[in-house]
Amino acid sequence: MATHDITLTVNGAAESLTVESRTLLVHALRDDLGYTGPNVGCESGKCGACTVEVDGDAVKSCTILAVQTDGSDVRTAAGLADEGLDPVQQAFHDEHGLQCGYCTPGMLATTHQLLDENPDPSRAEIRTALKGNVCRCTGYGNIVDAVETAADRLAETDDESEARADAPELEAED
Amino acid sequence: MFPAEFDYERAASVGEALDAINEHADADVEILAGGHSLVPAMKTEGRSPDVVVDLDVPALDAINALSDRTVVGALTTYATIADSKAVRANAPLLAETAAEVGDLQIRNRGTIGGNLAEAHPGADLPAAVLASDAIVLLRHRDGKREVPATDFFRGDGETAVERDELLTGVRIPHTDDAGVAYAKKTHPATGYAMVGVAAVVEVDDGDGAAERTVSGARVAATGAVDRAVRLPSVEDALAGEPLEEGTIEAAAGEAQADIEAEKLRSDAYASGEFRAELLSTYTARALESAAERVADDPPTA
Ligand SMILES: Cc1cc2nc3c(=O)[nH]c(=O)nc-3n(C[C@H](O)[C@H](O)[C@H](O)COP(=O)(O)OP(=O)(O)OC[C@H]3O[C@@H](n4cnc5c(N)ncnc54)[C@H](O)[C@@H]3O)c2cc1C
Numbered sequence: 154m155a156t157h158d159i160t161l162t163v164n165g166a167a168e169s170l171t172v173e174s175r176t177l178l179v180h181a182l183r184d185d186l187g188y189t190g191p192n193v194g195c196e197s198g199k200c201g202a203c204t205v206e207v208d209g210d211a212v213k214s215c216t217i218l219a220v221q222t223d224g225s226d227v228r229t230a231a232g233l234a235d236e237g238l239d240p241v242q243q244a245f246h247d248e249h250g251l252q253c254g255y256c257t258p259g260m261l262a263t264t265h266q267l268l269d270e271n272p273d274p275s276r277a278e279i280r281t282a283l284k285g286n287v288c289r290c291t292g293y294g295n296i297v298d299a300v301e302t303a304a305d306r307l308a309e310t311d312d313e314s315e316a317r318a319d320a321p322e323l324e325a326e327d
Numbered sequence: 328m329f330p331a332e333f334d335y336e337r338a339a340s341v342g343e344a345l346d347a348i349n350e351h352a353d354a355d356v357e358i359l360a361g362g363h364s365l366v367p368a369m370k371t372e373g374r375s376p377d378v379v380v381d382l383d384v385p386a387l388d389a390i391n392a393l394s395d396r397t398v399v400g401a402l403t404t405y406a407t408i409a410d411s412k413a414v415r416a417n418a419p420l421l422a423e424t425a426a427e428v429g430d431l432q433i434r435n436r437g438t439i440g441g442n443l444a445e446a447h448p449g450a451d452l453p454a455a456v457l458a459s460d461a462i463v464l465l466r467h468r469d470g471k472r473e474v475p476a477t478d479f480f481r482g483d484g485e486t487a488v489e490r491d492e493l494l495t496g497v498r499i500p501h502t503d504d505a506g507v508a509y510a511k512k513t514h515p516a517t518g519y520a521m522v523g524v525a526a527v528v529e530v531d532d533g534d535g536a537a538e539r540t541v542s543g544a545r546v547a548a549t550g551a552v553d554r555a556v557r558l559p560s561v562e563d564a565l566a567g568e569p570l571e572e573g574t575i576e577a578a579a580g581e582a583q584a585d586i587e588a589e590k591l592r593s594d595a596y597a598s599g600e601f602r603a604e605l606l607s608t609y610t611a612r613a614l615e616s617a618a619e620r621v622a623d624d625p626p627t628a
């Protein structure tokens with residue numbers, strides 16, 4: 154049996170582990186390391202429940218060998234906020250963007266990439282971005298609402314931080 | 328679902344990958360690029376290589392925009408291609424087509440080299456490289472080969488790539504004064520193209536004549552039969568004709584002429600007959616969009 158020693162950074166923590174060649178990233182995360190954010194749904198790259206961010210890209214961890222990601226930086230839904238909920242998680246909560254929650258960790262990972270690249274997406278753009286994330290419960294309307302809300306709130310936080318950054322300069326003019 | 332056991336080797340250069348392939352000449356070796364065809368096939372379709380050689384070659388994850396051509400390395404992902412300013416400016420058909428593949432997560436992983444080497448009959452990129460008159464670049468231990476896209480696809484999963492060869496990239500000649508478009512009917516279950524049509528319509532601005540003429544066209548379809556194919560009857564119906572609705576309608580009417588009815592693919596979602604209908608419709612759509620875009624470009628007086 155071919156095994157490999159690999160290292161990963163998962164949600165900021167350095168991890169070392171030994172995997173078989175055939176071990177999938179989702180199983181390395183869940184079974185070997187105990188990061189249960191990514192869920193196993195279709196196991197065939199279609200449903201997106203297993204989506205995590207690898208080096209900033211949302212990817213389906215059921216369709217990637219763990220050994221391929223040696224040295225990578227992985228973020229799961231549980232790593233989004235240091236404590237409590239991050240703005241995207243909070244928006245899913247507020248807008249009832251989940252029912253059973255099985256698809257949610259994947260939705261969050263994809264939403265993060267979307268909002269990083271396109272901070273003010275249209276509803277059509279949100280649907281396009283979430284095409285690879287299947288939800289069997291919500292009917293998607295609330296999920297799209299949640300992403301819109303998250304985008305709005307993140308834009309407000311950006312405005313505030315800009316305002317704060319400007320303040321010292323205004324003071325200094327005196 | 329797990330793949331069966333296999334040996335994994337990482338190749339950090341083209342040379343290392345070719346050495347690995349040659350070293351295991353008696354074994355079943357698979358190259359691993361994005362893994363988004365190979366890994367699912369190893370889980371459920373009984374593909375069971377002895378050795379998997381992971382291409383981890385930064386030099387193949389590169390886009391080289393030259394004055395008259397753009398070279399896209401085999402390991403470039405769909406997301407990188409779709410977002411690349413250079414590709415969008417110089418090979419817009421490839422960028423547009425790459426943006427239509429699967430979904431966001433698939434586009435982050437899947438590579439142009441893997442897409443072409445896998446040669447799935449419903450894959451998107453084969454249509455784009457065919458209509459772009461691209462050249463597929465191959466390497467083996469003793470040298471290189473350049474295969475025109477028109478001679479590359481040989482059947483479902485079959486290509487010009489030999490067992491001891493690596494696909495290193497694709498060279499796309501630039502086309503000036505052309506409108507391009509990719510029109511896809513997505514398969515509802517798989518995400519692949521039920522039918523997809525890529526079109527390049529080139530115009531001759533003449534001597535400032537009001538009416539513009541199609542100087543040449545290249546049209547390719549994926550999804551219809553066991554491989555992506557050019558549609559020469561459509562191309563011929565466009566060449567030399569005025570760029571107007573009637574021409575496009577007549578040309579789209581030729582879409583089924585180059586396809587043998589008994590070779591049409593069929594499945595639970597679409598019979599061969601329905602795919603033939605889709606082929607006509609999506610040929611018309613691709614040509615209409617391409618013509619609109621070329622019309623939007625002011626003639627270079
Ligand atoms: C859910 C899902 C939806 C999809 N939807 C679409 C879609 O809409 N359109 C579409 O076109 N595709 C689609 N795909 C397929 C996807 O695009 C794959 O990424 C692609 O077919 C293969 O590229 P890869 O880089 O993942 O290759 P891999 O899976 O790594 O390799 C595929 C094959 O090509 C060989 N190979 C790879 N690279 C090279 C090379 N450089 N030289 C020689 N041989 C090589 C490998 O040995 C292997 O046999 C989908 C896949 C999934 C899982």
Ligand code: FES
Nearest residue numbers: 194195196201215
């Ligand atoms: S479990 Fe990975 S995409 Fe469904």
Ligand code: FES
Nearest residue numbers: 252254288289290
């Ligand atoms: S909330 Fe149940 S699958 Fe999405």
